[in-house]
Amino acid sequence: MIFSTISRLVNGVKGGVTASLKGAADIGSETVGAVKNVVSTTLKEAGEFVSEGVNGSASIVSGALKGVMGVGVTAIKAVKGVVGGTVEGFMAEGGKQEDAVRGAVGQAIYDAKELGVNIGDTAVEAVMGAIEAVKNVGGDTAAATKDSIVSALDVAKDISEESYESVKKSLETGVEGAKEIIDEIKK
Secondary structure (H helix, E strand, C coil): CHHHHHHHHHHHHHHHHHHHHCCCCCHHHHHHHHHHHHHHHHHHHCHHHHHHCHHHHHHHHHHHHHHHHCCCCCHHHHHHHHHHHHHHHHHHCCCCHHHHHHHHHHHHHHHHHHHCCCHHHHHHHHHHHHHHHHHHCCCCHHHHHHHHHHHHHHHHHHHCHHHHHHHHHHHHHHCCCHHHHHHHHHC
């Protein structure tokens, strides 16, 4: 049951994002809005899925990245907008901030690995997208920063030690305050 719901969600988001962005003049700037709108519509139709927390936002990111790539945008260029739109839409429909952030950032990194995209760059874009989204909806940006960094590092560690080191280095140099958070996590 849960896997069929996830599959329908991924495919629904993919189709919705592709349709929303076809013919757009500036796909990069329209990604957040398109993803947020598709997320809101999709979650209203499958409202119980918000309770699935991390799995819900992860499924949305996966579908949205595939949808954006379906209109010819490279994954790395789309990550920030996809993660941002997912977090905003997920939270607007009643999802918890932590679930939205962790699921969206983590899935972006898994998908980057699967798509052969640089996961260090993806991690930075995903974290920035999550922080910006939480700020836009009036959430706790300090918690979002920490949750997104922890999620990025956890997923990278699951992939490989090399991936972990790449993500850690990219976050330390690309995200303000990341080095302090990473040092705090190590304690």
